[in-house]
C-alpha cells in the first residue's frame with residue numbers, strides 16, 4: 001500500500017498502478033508493478049527515486065527488459081523505467097552524450113553512420129545503454145564499459161555524481177555501478193575513427209547472432225561463462241537441452257538460452273534455471289552464476 005508521504009511526493013509525476021511488466025521484458029514473463037513510472041527528465045527521476053528510497057520502498061530500475069526477470073504476481077515497490085530518457089547529443093565528431101534509455105542497437109547504428117568504430121561487438125544486443133553499462137554487456141571479449149568516458153548517476157541519497165572511467169570497476173559482465181542502488185542516467189562515450197576491418201567484424205558478429213535461437217521470447221544467455229569454460233557447452237554436456245518447466249524450455253540450439261514457448265510464467269523460468277544450475281553443479285562441481293538479473297525469491301535472488 002503506497003504511503004501518503006510517497007503518494008504526495010509523486011504528485012505531478014505520471015505513475016501507473018498495477019502495471020504489467022511482461023510486455024516490457026523480452027522473455028515475456030513477470031507480474032505487475034505496484035507502481036510504474038517512466039520519468040522524462042533527470043529531475044523527475046531524482047524526485048521519484050529519492051522519495052521511494054526515503055520511504056524504504058523497493059525500487060527496480062528497468063531499461064529494455066532484455067536481461068531481467070520479475071516475479072509473478074504483484075511486484076511490491078516502484079519500477080522506474082528509463083524509456084523516456086532517450087536522447088543523444090554529439091559533442092565532437094567522436095564523442096557523444098547518450099541518455100541511459102537510448103537503445104544500444106540505435107547507438108551502434110549512429111556510431112557506424114558517423115564513420116566511427118569500436119562498438120561492432122554490440123551487434124545484435126538488444127536493450128538500452130544504461131542496462132548495457134549496468135551489466136557490462138558485450139561479446140567477443142569486449143564490453144561496453146571500455147568505451148565510457150564518464151557516467152552520470154543518481155545515487156540513493158539523491159546526489160548526482162559524475163564518474164570518469166578510471167573510477168568505475170568493471171570486468172566480464174560486471175560493473176561496480178550496479179552493485180548498489182543507483183540510476184545510470186547519462187553516459188559520455190568516445191569512439192575511434194572507423195577502420196577497414198570494422199565492417200567484417202560487424203558482419204561476423206551478425207553471423208554469430210543468426211546462429212543463436214530466435215522465434216521465441218528469451219533474455220539472451222542465462223548464465224555467465226564460468227572462468228575458462230563456456231556455460232552453453234557445460235549445460236549441453238550435462239543434458240540440459242530441451243529440459244522444460246511449464247512453457248519455459250532450454251533451447252535445443254544453444255543450451256544457455258531459455259525460451260518462452262508462449263505462456264511461461266516467471267516461476268517456470270526460475271525453476272528451469274535452478275534445475276540447470278543444479279545439474280551442472282552435480283556433474284561438474286561448477287556453480288553457474290546467472291547473467292540474467294532475477295528478482296524475487298529463488299536460489300539466485302538479488
Ligand SMILES: Cc1cc2nc3c(=O)[nH]c(=O)nc-3n(C[C@H](O)[C@H](O)[C@H](O)COP(=O)(O)OP(=O)(O)OC[C@H]3O[C@@H](n4cnc5c(N)ncnc54)[C@H](O)[C@@H]3O)c2cc1C
Pocket residue numbers: 026060061062063064065066067068082100101124125126127128129130131132133134135136137138139178182183184185218219220221293
Ligand atoms: C536475443 C538476446 C541476445 C543477447 N545477447 C547478449 C550479448 O551478446 N551480450 C550481453 O552482454 N548481453 C546480451 N543480452 C542480454 C541483454 O540484452 C543485455 O544485458 C542488455 O545490455 C540489457 O539491457 P536492458 O536495457 O535490457 O537492461 P534490463 O534488462 O532492463 O536491466 C538489466 C539490469 O540492469 C539494470 N539497469 C538497467 N538500466 C539501468 C540504469 N539506467 N541504471 C542502473 N541500472 C540499470 C536493471 O536494474 C537490471 O538489474 C541479450 C539478450 C537477448 C534478448
